[in-house]
Amino acid sequence: MTEKSCTPHELDFIILDSDPEMAVVEDDIRVNLQKIGITVNVHKLDKETYIQTERNGSYSMLFTRTWGAPYDPHSYLASWEVPAHVEYSAIGGMEKPLKREVLLQKITDVQQELNIVARTQQWHNILNDIHQQAVFLPLWGTRIPYVINRRLDNFKPSQDAFTFPLKDVSIVSGSSTVTVSPGSGGALFTSVGPMNPHQYFPNQIFASGWIYEGLVSYGNDGIITPALATDWNVVPYNRGQRATFKLREGVKFHDGSDWNCSVAKLNFDHILSDTVRQRHSWYGTPNKLTNWSCNSNGDFILETSVPFYPLLQELTYVRPLVFASAAAFSKGLDSNPDEHNSCNPGDFGSKWDFLEQNITCMGLKAPIGTGPFKFVNRTYLPESNEEVDEMVIFASHTDYWGKVPDIKYLKIKYYEKTDDVYKALEEGELDMVLGTGPLTSIQVRDIQFHNSTTFDVIRGEVLQHAILVMNTNREPTNDINVRKAIIHGINKAEFIDKEFAGLEQPVNQLLPFSAPYCDVDLNPKWDYDIEKALLLNCGGGNDNNGSISVGAIVTIVIALFVVLGLGWFVIHMIDREKKGKPLFSPEQVDKGEEA
Template identity: 45%
Template sequence: MLALLLVLVPTMLLAQTGPADCKKHAIDFIMVEGDVSLVSIEDGIRMDLKRLGITVTPRFLSKEDFNKAHETGDFHLSFSETWGAPYDPHSFASGWMTGDEGHYHAMANLEPPASREAIFDMIQDVLQESDHRERETKWKDIHNVLHQQAVMLPLWGKRVPTVMNNRLTGYQAGLQQFDYPLHRLQVLSGSTTVRISPGAQTGIFQSVGRLDPHTYRPNEFFANNWIYEGLVSYGEYGQILPALAQSYNVEPHTNGGQKYTFSLRKGVTFHGGIPWNCEAAKLNFDHVLVEPLLSADYHGWYGLPQQILEWSCEDSATFVVITKSVYYPFLQELSFIRPLRMLSPAAFVDKDPVTGNSCHAGWVDFTSLENDSSIICAGIKNISGTGPFMFRSRTSSTNADGDVVDDEVLFVRHDNYWGGASQVEELLVVRYDTAEQVKKALLDGLLDVVWGSGVLNAQDLIEIESNEETNNLSVFFSNDVQNVLLLLNSGKTPLNDITTRKTIIHAINKVRILETEMGGLERPVDNVFPLDAPYCDVELTPRWDYDIEKAMLINCPVQPELPNAKSKGQNSLTPGLSIGLGLLCVILVIFALILFRRSQKYKKQLTEMKNSEAESA
């Protein structure tokens, strides 16, 4: 009975130990209001941290207020995500340096010898590295230094889902978030008109926007990508592939920069029949790169516009660009969907980029602060590129919020497309109000394709994929195109202490959260960037994985209940059982020694008695 008590008492005492024994922290978690999928993830993170005495208060903000909180560093925790191909890693990392977004503030208090400024210097240095092997080494150093600081916890990789009616085949995943290559599909049966509900910047599709190639929202990436093309395109693992330039050559220039010579593809025509040539390429560069538009508020948000020194035509099929310095992502940035995609010369209001620039007419007219040069934004006359689909028409209406939306947008194939005409003759983009309506249209056969994130939720995709009644539909996923991160702001107490950041990281069971909230469709990741992004396939140690014991060692003087400890071969009573069983073992050893000594005493007495009897005999 005594032995049993010695086991049970320590067990019960330690099993009752809880968050009161841990260091207590109170932090906030900012989120964009209405983002239902991320709310459930935040809830899982909040419950994990509560076990360690860390109280998390969610702050649901409008998109404007959320951006402001990032700009000012007014947060402890926040979701973020990389920009994906072709922006990762260089453009996303360069964006940290602007000073007006969350990553800048999250890196405010790094552990010496690392510092925010030192990491920024490393990024600037690698961008100007011309040797491929040296770039790989330098990026590896950046990944490792950043990883050690515990300011970004990689959560999961975002894969682009596609649900497709089986009357179509030939699915090929796009290579960036809004790349939907429907022109590669083959029609096995039925109409050559394909009806699609695409994932958009708004989640469920609302409008394709103005469809001008040289400006930004509300233009949708996927639609501009069907219509307009650039000199090069982005391939797997960061390969740069020919597009409107069939080849290119790079050589050093006497000014210390580089000379890029593009041999333009011949026989290409814009949608209106105008031929593609060097004059068209130069005209597009003239309008996009006019000086007042090079600020960070417009086209200066990425590196290429500031790197280009001059551009010219050697002949009708040879376009030359000279850069100010070595800038290795130059070709990668030429593959961006905007703003350097090629508009037909017939669509420009004015060939002069000053008196009639292709920038949206709704933009204000610009005056450069540096040299008082000014331009007039005139917009474009029509929608015309060289891509596989041409814009034909749209039907619009006004929704309940007073916004003009596109109910249907019709694209038709470009019969003279240089890459070969698509089997899809017409592409009809259809708007639905809700995900339930999209799903019903798929099941009823009224919709052929849903392509992109933010349309159907994880449970819908699981149901469609596993339900025998939906065997007329197939579900596909791309590889990870970008990674979702948890941002830990070292610029705000108590996260200025790296031990607190490590506690949070090791306390979050992201495998369980993803399985519970996303049905296992998304996979946990260990690196900030997708592994197939250029220079990002790096092994990082220590792994920032779920390790509740380690989190407690950091944050709790006495270990509390171990959530999910069975995965490590333990349970919540392990510490108490260990002590109780240890005491029992000590008692048993003492008892054995007593028995041994008594047996020796009895043996001696027995021997003496036998000797005495022998003498008497």
């Protein structure tokens, strides 16, 4: 079988230009698909253009990752309802009888199911529906890497795919100033952004996680743990639920002001104003909350319009439902959500810029939260137009309600290339490299094997899956046979082993088994099978000119010879029996002799 006999297709494959993982495998994917007649045009885009491409659906295939804990499966799948997300366009042309609207309704319904047995079955059905559409090619499970200088101790990997918890790290020796190179969404760090936790890009989640806190936190095995609330109670109320939170006493913001219910309500008033809440419609809680108030005891009370099982879990998110000091708002406690909103001007993103027609965004005066670290200052890279941070400095919050961090100063430093990060580690300039992006997998492996006396290499559990998303709303990936050919034509095990030095493992399902309700074995297995790929695109799909793959021909010929041989043997044996000369006599059988 030659490529000439395959149906020729061209794909626009979109990747982020700063993503080191995708950079090392895109050539393997191109070579794999060329073997089955599919030409891949790779487009490496900057962050802003990549996001625009997600929104407008001008791609055939796009590399991304699932969101990981604590967002999977409920928030990640609920986000598919938002046209700004790549999955919205990807599922627009699914095979009948499944339609985008039907699938999204199922996702909405399951989140209102409070019976855990029924909920589990509904999730399994949803995951199977998605799997059968062959929209997603799962590649590998990401175990987020952390490289830690041995002069530091007690670092524990986050249960959240996007945060780097450093408050419990202890100083074994040397300076209490720690220098860090953090990952930024799978890419090299460029900026922490304005550090406004009520908005999104370019604000970095890990920085918000150091500065700000919410009512509750996400602990080991998904346990909801106390944060700015010490206790809570969720009960049925009207047609929905009422959650009452007892707030932690004695908590101070970084500016010395008090945490209390008035500040909690101020933040929710701005985040969930009728206008601004539209920007947060990618997940359920902002859409379900109908009221938030303080009672006479100073408790914070939330009410939902419908039953909503993920409520507490979604309150653990690093943004947007976390709390800034009242002094950070333009007019303090008197800040009006419409006239002095905490949103930054121009930071809603192009999809949502119309929202500023109805409100005035005043932003936050400074990033002031209750978290274990507070912002000190930053310097910008010269000639970067204040878009690249050369150095950002945080300090420990000495009035923190929990254990005050051992790290006195936390410095984030910018590096242009992964080789620069590696060199800085070798020269003792860096203490930590956190997350995916600052180093390649080969570099992480090299440090693990050759610098183990200086550094610990720690890897978390699989929280995310790296995936290829195929657009069912655009030719040629609107054809499910083309999507299946792509899936079976990519030898991910081979290039994962080659490029990641055994650090990552191939996966066959959209979401990790560790995610709630996702421990279901889905079939067929979306793995490499070149014979299937050739059959689908070169000799057995809907558009194949009647050709058939070499493997299929060989199989048919062998089967034909076996059938003919057996037929001749049976006829020959019957003929011998009729002539009184059986093929096997009793004596010969007893002696084990051949007739």
